Amino acid sequence: MLSSARKTMPALDYVSIVRSVYGDRGAMLAGAFASGLTAALTAWRSQSLPLYAVALAIILLGIVRYLNMRAFWRAAIDNDDVMAAQHWEDRATLAGATLALAHGLWCLFALWLVSDPFAELASISLSIAVMVGICARNFGLDRLVTLQLLGVIVPMGAGLLGHGDVYHAILAVLLLVLLSSFRKLAGDIRAILLSAVHGRVEASRLAAELDIAITTLEHGLCMLDENGLVTVANERASRVFALLGIRQLANQPFGTVLAALGTSNRVPRTAVEQLGSMISRRASGKVLLSLDPGRYYEVTVSSRGKRSVLLFEDITERVEAEERISFMARHDTLTNLPNRNHFGELALDELENRAETGTPSVLTIFDIDEFKHVNDSFGHVVGDKLLRQAASRLRSALPDGTTLARLGGDEFIALSGTDVENARADAQRVIDAFHEPFILDGHHLSVQVSIGMVISRTSREELDELMTKADLALYAAKGEGKGRCQLFHQQMDIDYHYRQRLKADLREALAAGALSLVFQPLLDISSHRVVSCEALARWTHPELGPIPPATFIPLAEEMGIISEITAFVVRSAVAECSQWAGEIGVAVNVSGRDFRGLDLPGLVDEALAESGLSAPRLELEVTETAVIEETDLAQSVLESLSARGISIALDDFGTGYSSLSYLSALPFNKLKIDRSFVQDIAEDERALSLLANVARLGRDLDLTVVAEGVETEDQLRAMLEHTGIQQVQGYFFSRPLPARDIAELISHLNGQTSPLLPAKRKHG
Numbered sequence: 001m002l003s004s005a006r007k008t009m010p011a012l013d014y015v016s017i018v019r020s021v022y023g024d025r026g027a028m029l030a031g032a033f034a035s036g037l038t039a040a041l042t043a044w045r046s047q048s049l050p051l052y053a054v055a056l057a058i059i060l061l062g063i064v065r066y067l068n069m070r071a072f073w074r075a076a077i078d079n080d081d082v083m084a085a086q087h088w089e090d091r092a093t094l095a096g097a098t099l100a101l102a103h104g105l106w107c108l109f110a111l112w113l114v115s116d117p118f119a120e121l122a123s124i125s126l127s128i129a130v131m132v133g134i135c136a137r138n139f140g141l142d143r144l145v146t147l148q149l150l151g152v153i154v155p156m157g158a159g160l161l162g163h164g165d166v167y168h169a170i171l172a173v174l175l176l177v178l179l180s181s182f183r184k185l186a187g188d189i190r191a192i193l194l195s196a197v198h199g200r201v202e203a204s205r206l207a208a209e210l211d212i213a214i215t216t217l218e219h220g221l222c223m224l225d226e227n228g229l230v231t232v233a234n235e236r237a238s239r240v241f242a243l244l245g246i247r248q249l250a251n252q253p254f255g256t257v258l259a260a261l262g263t264s265n266r267v268p269r270t271a272v273e274q275l276g277s278m279i280s281r282r283a284s285g286k287v288l289l290s291l292d293p294g295r296y297y298e299v300t301v302s303s304r305g306k307r308s309v310l311l312f313e314d315i316t317e318r319v320e321a322e323e324r325i326s327f328m329a330r331h332d333t334l335t336n337l338p339n340r341n342h343f344g345e346l347a348l349d350e351l352e353n354r355a356e357t358g359t360p361s362v363l364t365i366f367d368i369d370e371f372k373h374v375n376d377s378f379g380h381v382v383g384d385k386l387l388r389q390a391a392s393r394l395r396s397a398l399p400d401g402t403t404l405a406r407l408g409g410d411e412f413i414a415l416s417g418t419d420v421e422n423a424r425a426d427a428q429r430v431i432d433a434f435h436e437p438f439i440l441d442g443h444h445l446s447v448q449v450s451i452g453m454v455i456s457r458t459s460r461e462e463l464d465e466l467m468t469k470a471d472l473a474l475y476a477a478k479g480e481g482k483g484r485c486q487l488f489h490q491q492m493d494i495d496y497h498y499r500q501r502l503k504a505d506l507r508e509a510l511a512a513g514a515l516s517l518v519f520q521p522l523l524d525i526s527s528h529r530v531v532s533c534e535a536l537a538r539w540t541h542p543e544l545g546p547i548p549p550a551t552f553i554p555l556a557e558e559m560g561i562i563s564e565i566t567a568f569v570v571r572s573a574v575a576e577c578s579q580w581a582g583e584i585g586v587a588v589n590v591s592g593r594d595f596r597g598l599d600l601p602g603l604v605d606e607a608l609a610e611s612g613l614s615a616p617r618l619e620l621e622v623t624e625t626a627v628i629e630e631t632d633l634a635q636s637v638l639e640s641l642s643a644r645g646i647s648i649a650l651d652d653f654g655t656g657y658s659s660l661s662y663l664s665a666l667p668f669n670k671l672k673i674d675r676s677f678v679q680d681i682a683e684d685e686r687a688l689s690l691l692a693n694v695a696r697l698g699r700d701l702d703l704t705v706v707a708e709g710v711e712t713e714d715q716l717r718a719m720l721e722h723t724g725i726q727q728v729q730g731y732f733f734s735r736p737l738p739a740r741d742i743a744e745l746i747s748h749l750n751g752q753t754s755p756l757l758p759a760k761r762k763h764g
Helices: 011-021 025-046 049-075 082-112 117-138 142-161 166-216 235-243 254-264 269-280 316-320 322-330 340-357 371-378 380-397 420-433 463-479 490-512 549-559 562-577 600-611 624-629 631-643 660-665 685-700 713-722 739-751
Strands: 220-224 230-233 285-292 295-304 307-314 361-368 403-408 411-416 438-440 443-445 449-456 485-487 516-524 529-541 545-547 585-589 618-623 647-653 670-673 704-707
Touching: 011 082, 025 049, 025 082, 025 117, 049 082, 082 117, 082 142, 117 142, 142 166, 220 235, 235 307, 254 269, 269 285, 269 295, 295 316, 316 322, 322 340, 340 361, 340 403, 340 411, 340 463, 361 380, 361 420, 361 463, 371 380, 371 443, 380 403, 380 411, 380 420, 380 438, 420 449, 420 485, 449 463, 463 485, 463 490, 490 529, 490 549, 490 562, 516 562, 516 739, 529 549, 529 562, 529 739, 545 549, 549 562, 562 585, 562 600, 585 647, 600 618, 600 631, 618 624, 618 631, 624 631, 624 647, 631 647, 670 685, 685 704, 685 713
Parallel strands: 449 485, 529 585, 585 618, 618 647, 647 670, 670 704
Antiparallel strands: 220 230, 220 307, 285 295, 295 307, 361 411, 361 449, 403 411, 438 443, 516 529, 529 545
């Protein structure tokens, strides 16, 4: 209420309102002199010095306000100068409130200090008149109106209360009602005026925009009123009709214009009749007008009520390009083969024709192996040339009558009428055709192709169904090592739907918190104690039972939710480890995608902070494959984690590249040798020697060496006697156990004092 109007109004409105306060300074000055002279008259009649002082104050304040108004107009503030407007609002508020207070004091002195009915009547009536003027002049500034009304009403009310009788007291209370009503009156005036101004500005803006839109419209436009008279026609519409001999279009009955067109023979009569019928029926639609040979206009008629709008668009270039566009829409621009949509049309016709005779069809999908690698390594120009040459080799290898198309990317599709034996022979010819290297910009590239095919023995299956089956066969071919051909069989469909179901259920299980953890202990050989436990995710399907990690973890990576599982495992494993006695640690596996899909350092910090677990008790396990997928990012993240005190382990060593450069470049603390090195060491001296050498390598690099997959006493004994391995893990000690059992196992294993193996018994 007492804050500046600047906070509640747009800049333009605010500046305009402030200007209105400073308007008509002559009337303001005349009113001030009238009030001052009246106050002087009451002072002379009552011979009251205070009233003389009030009269002089009113006149002087009127002069000050007059001079302030002149200064405002000399300042000439801009329409959007909000800060200057607030300055002048503050000055107007101070001057106006002071003048109003002078009127209020006039009433107070007339009611308290003198006993003259004329003085009371004059002061109160003129002050109320001033309040009306306040609302009329200053309605836009609520703060100014409020302060001025208070300046008049508060002293006046005090004077009325000073009489001491109930009637004057009632009048004083009613002044508050008067204050409220005057403030509301000012607010209503402000709202009405601003609404009218905004409406006028908006109407002007819309009219200007409409005029610009019609003038700059790329098409011709005509508007017809309820009598069919052309009320609006832009320049382009006039030019179109001028080509047809119609010189005057505006204010002409459109029926007359159509009649002239019909007799000119320059426009087909059927088109003229169609256009006339559409307008007479107040319908909407399109009509094609052929004006001259090779010149075409499309007329769009839009009707609403009894009015119509006609839009004339020059579509000559569109018509001329129809055949070219049609070809481009149906064929791949790179290989000139039919595209996916056109192939669908051709294939449906072929399948229908063969279905009538019951002859078989073969649908085949070809996928160029490692095409993304070619694009990434040699660029898209070389990739495009590879696609063109691949299309040429496919045309040459496939029999005549085969419908060949490009599906998109590096995939091609073919439909032919043949049997299983011939289809396999055709596929083999394609594979053989790709054995010869491709020569692309001086590069000799060896490229293979994977093939998936499906046989429709009666050609009655739906095309989409055949494509899905061929795609499943292609997926199986690529899974077998690429450069192969697979024929669809029903188990593929079963496997596909099973995988799709597992994907959907896995996403639901993750969202519902249905995954769980198990823990497998790692034992230190020298101390015979559990030093850490590896946390492993488990999923028990409500209908299918336990789903192996080897099944659902790859699915999670395909779905892009592996990082969500990693986050769950980290938080849960750290929380569980914090409940274990001693300094037992916990290890969590990290996927290559986690380096990009997760803020691993932030996740670890948050988990450690929530659980209170110390950083050295947490270990993150990564594989060489994960590191290679995101080399630079992995190094940065792992170094950041290592700096926090987190232990980093290289997991499954020996199954990937086994590169020594990663062992030295990355901050590994532990080397976990894959179980494949362990399984034959009890029977094969070469395997035992290899394991011992790998362990020695790890120790030389100052890494803790762990052997995974220890399952028998003989394996453990061989390690103890020959390898120097420091830690072991495997089913010989414990299967992965749920959280409720692992603490008891740790207590049991760490509480016993016997060695890991009993001493050998002597025989004989």
